[in-house]
Amino acid sequence: MSGSTAVTHVVETDVLVIGGGTAGPMAAIKAKERQPDLRVVLMEKANVKRSGAISMGMDGLNNAVIPGHSTPEQYVREITIANDGIVDQGPVMAYANRSFEMIQYLDGLGVKFARGPTGDYDVRKVHHMGTYVLPMPEGHNVKKLLYRTLRRLRVNIINRYMATRLLTAQEGRIAGVIGINTRTSEFVVIRAKAVVLACGAAGRLGLPASGYLFGTYENPTNCGDGHAMAFHAGAALANLECFQINPLIKDYNGPACAYVTGPLGGYTANARGSRFLECDYWSGQMMLEFHRELESGAGPVFLKLDHLAEETISTVETILHTNERPSRGRFHTGRGTNYRTHMVEMHVSEIGFCSGHSASGVFVDEHARTTVPGLHAAGDLANVPHNYMLGAFVNGAFGGESAADFSADVGFGVLDRDFIRHEQERVLAATTRTDGVSPREVEYKIRRLVNDYLQPPKVTRKMELALDRLSEIRDDLEHLVAGDSHELMRALEVHSILDCAEMAARASLFRTESRWGLYHHRVDHPETDNDAWFCHSLMEKASDGSMVSRKQPIAPYLFAVADAERQSFRNVRVRPAAQGD
Amino acid sequence: MPLVQQTTSVPVSVDKDKCIAAKGCTVCVDVCPLDVLAINGVDGVAYMRYDECWYCMPCETDCPTGAVTVSIPYLLR
Numbered sequence: 001m002s003g004s005t006a007v008t009h010v011v012e013t014d015v016l017v018i019g020g021g022t023a024g025p026m027a028a029i030k031a032k033e034r035q036p037d038l039r040v041v042l043m044e045k046a047n048v049k050r051s052g053a054i055s056m057g058m059d060g061l062n063n064a065v066i067p068g069h070s071t072p073e074q075y076v077r078e079i080t081i082a083n084d085g086i087v088d089q090g091p092v093m094a095y096a097n098r099s100f101e102m103i104q105y106l107d108g109l110g111v112k113f114a115r116g117p118t119g120d121y122d123v124r125k126v127h128h129m130g131t132y133v134l135p136m137p138e139g140h141n142v143k144k145l146l147y148r149t150l151r152r153l154r155v156n157i158i159n160r161y162m163a164t165r166l167l168t169a170q171e172g173r174i175a176g177v178i179g180i181n182t183r184t185s186e187f188v189v190i191r192a193k194a195v196v197l198a199c200g201a202a203g204r205l206g207l208p209a210s211g212y213l214f215g216t217y218e219n220p221t222n223c224g225d226g227h228a229m230a231f232h233a234g235a236a237l238a239n240l241e242c243f244q245i246n247p248l249i250k251d252y253n254g255p256a257c258a259y260v261t262g263p264l265g266g267y268t269a270n271a272r273g274s275r276f277l278e279c280d281y282w283s284g285q286m287m288l289e290f291h292r293e294l295e296s297g298a299g300p301v302f303l304k305l306d307h308l309a310e311e312t313i314s315t316v317e318t319i320l321h322t323n324e325r326p327s328r329g330r331f332h333t334g335r336g337t338n339y340r341t342h343m344v345e346m347h348v349s350e351i352g353f354c355s356g357h358s359a360s361g362v363f364v365d366e367h368a369r370t371t372v373p374g375l376h377a378a379g380d381l382a383n384v385p386h387n388y389m390l391g392a393f394v395n396g397a398f399g400g401e402s403a404a405d406f407s408a409d410v411g412f413g414v415l416d417r418d419f420i421r422h423e424q425e426r427v428l429a430a431t432t433r434t435d436g437v438s439p440r441e442v443e444y445k446i447r448r449l450v451n452d453y454l455q456p457p458k459v460t461r462k463m464e465l466a467l468d469r470l471s472e473i474r475d476d477l478e479h480l481v482a483g484d485s486h487e488l489m490r491a492l493e494v495h496s497i498l499d500c501a502e503m504a505a506r507a508s509l510f511r512t513e514s515r516w517g518l519y520h521h522r523v524d525h526p527e528t529d530n531d532a533w534f535c536h537s538l539m540e541k542a543s544d545g546s547m548v549s550r551k552q553p554i555a556p557y558l559f560a561v562a563d564a565e566r567q568s569f570r571n572v573r574v575r576p577a578a579q580g581d
Numbered sequence: 582m583p584l585v586q587q588t589t590s591v592p593v594s595v596d597k598d599k600c601i602a603a604k605g606c607t608v609c610v611d612v613c614p615l616d617v618l619a620i621n622g623v624d625g626v627a628y629m630r631y632d633e634c635w636y637c638m639p640c641e642t643d644c645p646t647g648a649v650t651v652s653i654p655y656l657l658r
Contacts, residue, residue, distance in 0.1 A: 050612040050639040160616070182616055212656040214615065214633045221614045251657045327636045331653050435583055481584065486616060486631060 006424050008187040013041040013156070014407040015400070016192035018163045018177060019226065020044030021052020021219075022389055023379030023396030024198035025146040030400035031196075032153040038404055040155045041190060045162040045182065045489075046221050049147050052200055053219050053356070053380065054389060057140035059323040061113070062126070062259050062388040064134040065099040069123040072096035073559055078129045080561050081569050082283045083359050083385050084515050084528065086239060086536060088555040091384045094366035095394050102394050103134070109145045112138040124263035128279045128569060133259050137319050140326075142389075161188050162489055163225065165423050166195065166233035166375065169413025174233070174374035176415070178423050180492070185431070185485040187424060191415065193407035194374045196399040197362065198392075199226025201244065201380040202500045204493070206350025206455060207447035208253050213440065215253050217246055217349040218380075223493040224500035226381045227353055230362045231499060231547075235370040236538040238363040238383040238552070240507035241520045243456065244354040245287050247301070250347035254325035256303040258282070261320075264312050269304040269343060270296075278572050282357050284517025289573045291348060291456075291518050302343035313339050348518075350447075351455055353500065356392070358519055359385035360507075363538060363552075368399030371540075374410070376403050429480075430491040436479035439490035443497060446473055450501050456521045458508050466505045473498060503539055503547060510537050510549040592636060592652045593618065593629040599648035600626045609640035609649050 015031045017024045020042050028042045044051055065075045075096040080087045103121075107113060114122040114135040125131040150157060163179040167189070176191040203218025214220045231237060247268065249256050258268065258280035267275050270293050277289055294301050305313060316339060321329035337344060355361040362370055362377035364384065370377050376399035379392035387395065430439075453466035477495060482488035513529035514522045536552040600606075603625030610618045610627060617631040618640060627649070634654055641649045 046614040046616060047611055050643070051614050055614055055637050055639060056642070210657045212654050214635055215654060215657050216635070219614055219637070220633070220635055252653070253657070326638050326642075327651060327653060330636075330651075331657070334653055334658050437582060438584065479582075489616075490633075 006187055006428065008189060011041060011188060011190045012412070013039040013190060013192050015040045015194050015196070015403045016177060016190050017042045017196045017198060017400070019052070019198035019200060019379070020048035020157070021198065021200055021379065022054050023392040023399070024196065025150055026393045026396035027196040027198060027378060027400030027403070028155045029149055029153060030397040031404040032155060034401045034404040035408065038407065041158060041192070042150065042155050043158045043161050043163060043177070043179065043190065045160070047159045048150065048157050050143060051221065053222070054142055055219060056326055057142050057323050058136060058389050059139055059257065059260050059319050060136045061103065061134040061390045063099070063132050063386060063390055064103055064123065065096045065132060066103065066121055066123055066134065067100060070130040070132055074130050075132065077559055077561055077565065078127060079386050081566055085534060085561065085566065086359065086515065086554065087385055089558045090555055091364065091366040093558055094398065095384060095391055098394050098397070099390060102390060102397065106393070109149060111142055111145060112136060126259050126262045127281045128572070133263065135260065140323050158188070162492065163229060164427050164492055166229050167415060167419065168233055168372065172234060172373065173413055174372055175413030178420055180427055180488070181485070182489040183485050185488055189415070189420060191412050193410050193412060194376070194403035196368070196376040196378060196396070196403050197226050197230060197381060198377070198379045198396060199381050201352050201354035201356065202227050203352045203354065204443070204447065204497050205352045205500050205504060206450050207444070208350050209347060210251050210253065213443060213447070217248055217253055218352055218354065222380070223497055224353065225493060225496040227362065227503070228496035228499040230370065230377065231503065231539070231541055233372055233375065234541055235372045235375060236363040236540045237361065237503065238536050238538055240353060240360045240503050240539055241511050241537065242358050242360045242516045243351040243504070243519045244358040245351055245456070245518055246282060246349040246357060247287065247290050247346050248349045249328065249331070250345045252328060252331040253349060254328055256344060256346060257320065261303065261305060261316055264316060265308050266303060266305045266316065268346065269302050270298040271300060271302070272298060273304055273343065276574050278574055283569055284358070284519040285569045286517065286572050287348065287519065288517035288521060294348065301346045303346055304343045305339040306341055306343060310340070351450065351504070354380045355383050355385055356380040356387045358516070359383060366398070367402040368395050369402060374406050427492060430482035431488055433479070433481045436481040437476055439480060439482065439487055439494050442473065442476055442480060443490070443494050446470065446494070446498055446501050450504070454501070454504050454508065456518050457523045458521060460509065460522070460524050463505050463509050467502065470498060470502050470505065506547050507537060507539055507549060589632045590655050591629040591632050592634045592654045593640060594650050594652070595627045596648045597624070597626050599646045601646055602627045606645065608643050608645060612639040612643050614639070
């Protein structure tokens, strides 16, 4: 494993999809369906059979726009309000318009959705305003169905290769990717006419309260390498200060989950068992009230199910203990927690970048196109807000189709041989040392500092201190030691985690106001300042390699939002009952 | 700085009598998102090589002989 003997495989393809979780497979499928004779490669750090956020399936669609239950316009308004107005409505509308078609497509693949007695989809209400939740009590087999479809369409799947840098041609357009096998440290250079980046959330940014590095909310393979690669390739990233913070089962650090239990009568409660939220839909405003309750004398916070009927609780258990995070049941058994008799203690997650639940990520338009020609992004990595699984599928489809169209019109970009050689040296550096620091230590330190200095409530001076500490750790990257190919993967992930931590700090310092509830709650800039900050913040790589932020206007709204509506997510706390005389 | 190895408990355990890795099965190793499982070259049994577990359970669910058990990592229990 030294630079001089590096083995490099070269692959050529029309469309390359990086990331085989949720958006990635759908991008590959839709590129093939668009143009069956295209060569499509799906590159995955793990194994497409069980990779990504839906490794063990999903228990429901949280944002289904289904005729008769909600309209695209209603959905666009709700998402605009839930994001304090910082939304380009075009991509949200494009998603909403295709949402139902995608549900029918998934249904056709064999995904089972809940149906009522008449055979219609059994849609439930969890959001503040509209009705968008479609349960999937038997949703554990989604990956299997996707995998079968990829095979049928002859998508070329390359498992256990980790992308390390995107390759761009001289004119700035995408040219492919370089990556490394996570078991053999062999390189692959994939030349592609168009690329879809779908590497998931940056989920190893904050440290979970348990202190266990891999006990994250997100699948920890999703460490932010997609965000880092997009940045280094020159793509703009939007609103990274809008952190993901979710309400989770304490210590287990998985969802409880409000979308499953809410429609059945469960709710978030304080230590007295009293409801304090009007709406359990995950938004920054909801998380701010959750955090306030957690820190108050009425805290901590619990999920309350113990008032429900046995039949209902059995249903909840069956769904929660067989889908998405099935080891929940094992965790509760270990602590003697029974939904029938105990409330479940809840906590806030570590911070991350994830448009699945918040609004940050690689900046894209309604065709999933980034600011780099030929490079697309979809899923938790791209910035279409409150995406969830269905959004990853729909935006993945947009990306795959746009990439197929783009590749039809262009040849291959010219590869930069010097860049590839330098990248191979960067990648293998940790294997050339025998003394130094381990990836685990460096990762722990970065993520512990993220918790100390970047976790909201945000304080300016703390975030400046974070930049000082992170800059010192950047020097430590030169001392990382990897004893084998697996440790080398972790060492390379540490580079990405550090990039994401620095982006999180810089983006948070740039926006000198508070917005999105807890997600960007700045104690020393407590007000929302619509005069100065009703805009996106975009982060890009400057010519000297540094991170620079700029303001980007919000695209003109398709649907105006009235002031009274705009405030509705600000009032998610239950108001105290009027006192009698 | 010099480096040392440290002992740690791991959440995935494998029943030696049920594991058929010696016959060529690599299902648990293949499906693990974190790539933390391996086959022991000496006794031909799968084991957890790295303490980097998301307790997500594909290894246990997909094992054809029911040899794999995922526990909650000690720090979270």
